[in-house]
Amino acid sequence: MNSIVCKFGGSSLASAENIRIVANIIEKDKKQFVVVSAPGKRFDGDIKVTDLLISCYKLSRAKKSFDDLFNKIRLRFEELIYALKVDIDLKSDFDNLYDELNNCQNYDYILSRGEYLTAKIISKLLNYNFLDAKDFIVFNKKNKVNLVRSKKLFKSCINKELCYVIPGFYGKDENNKIKVFSRGGSDITGAIVAVLANLQKYENFTDVDGVFDIDPRKCKKAEIIKMLSYKEMRVLSSCGAGILHQDCLEILDKNDIVLNIRNTFKIGSSGSFILPNHYVKNKSLCGITGEVGYVIINIEALNISRNNKLLQRIVSNLNSYNKEIKRIIEGVDNISLIVKDDDSFIEEKIEDIVGVTNLNISLKRVALISIVGLQVKENRLLQNKIFDSLGKISCRVLAIVHTNQDISFTIGVEENKFEETLNFLHDRLF
Ligand code: ASP
Helix, strand or coil, X not given: CEEEEEEECHHHHCCHHHHHHHHHHHHHCCEEEEEECCCCCCCCCCCCHHHHHHHHHHHHHCCCXXXXXXXXXXXXXXXXXXXXXXXXXXXXXXXXXXXXHHHCCCHHHHHHHHHHHHHHHHHHHHCCEECCHHHCCEECCCCCECHHHHHHHHHHHCCCCCCEEEECCEEECCCCCEEECCCCCHHHHHHHHHHHCCCCEEEEEECCCCCECCCCCCCCCCCECCEEEHHHHHHHHHCCCCCCCHHHHHHHXXXXXXXXXXXXXXXXXXXXXXXXXXXXXXXCEEEEEEEEEEEEEEEECCCHHHCHHHHHHHHHHHHHCCCCEEEEEECCCEEEEEEECCCCHHHHHHHHHHCCCCCEEEEEEEEEEEEXXXXXXXXXXXXXXXXXXXXXXXXXXXXXECCCCCCEEEEEEEHHHHHHHHHHHHHHHC
């Protein structure tokens, strides 16, 4: 038996065929803890089980019949059971789910059933024990997992000699009611199990090869980053390269656990290893990432920087519209804010947001591009190379965004130059 936790995402569990691949991976080195998501999409246009459950709940709330959809979910699981030849009867579980849907009181319970039913089937298939996440993952009043209490419960639930399948995505609150993480939360369950079981490695199996140095959908020359630090991974993810739930990275980093992201369907390749920061000494570049959909709000007026109330009001208005402020840059006679704005909402509402009419306001849409790597920000030679490269493709830099982290260097460029610039910089720098 291998004391390891591995988590399989929805695409790895979408069909019986995929589950057989998963079972082979687990059985090969008898992985001790297996965390599973709910079945995902089998083909383009298919619907994830969790989304079907949400739709059932919505129909029930609207006092409409959810029977057709409910039967669809039931059929998906029955098909799996039949194709995998698993001897299991989930009738009472489906009856409970149906009742809960009728009552419409317990949204989190309903949402969690995809993972619950999948874990039951897979545990039977592998002849592993089923360990319900609600028996040991406990949330506190602030919706954070209480690791101390969870650890005690976990210890009392498991036998070190046995192997377990655990449903991802949920735990329980202090009143013993099922509570789910945010979407994609099975990644967090895997990280928590690694912490509770004192493991050094967490294998996260998904449908991509690992972490790429550039988005492979945007660049054919994208390569897997074999090893990177959690800090680099977090910056890459925050700039749009999200493969994993962000919260799981923090937990793993804090607890000195190595994360291996691997592709279920390419088992020969070892994927990416993400390590706690102090293990990674490599100072070279890690990746390049970016996103369109930002706007620079530039406001000019004499001595505007002394007008604290104005800035406070703008920030508070943007917050009330749920707009993420990426950066605020203050000069003596001008203030600039870089704000995420995919839907051009800011253009429409700018007068409300600023609240004063006699100011000189200009708006410019930008894409942000971040070059990520340990100590990138301090590396003047690299920065010269970046600007030199941008000159070659006549790309205007509309903003340089300094962060207090030393591992990324971010520039704002015109949105229509985004992909060209991203690819060109990748070519020149990597
Ligand atoms: N099934 C849930 C979702 O679709 C959780 C997960 O997959 O991690 O978000």
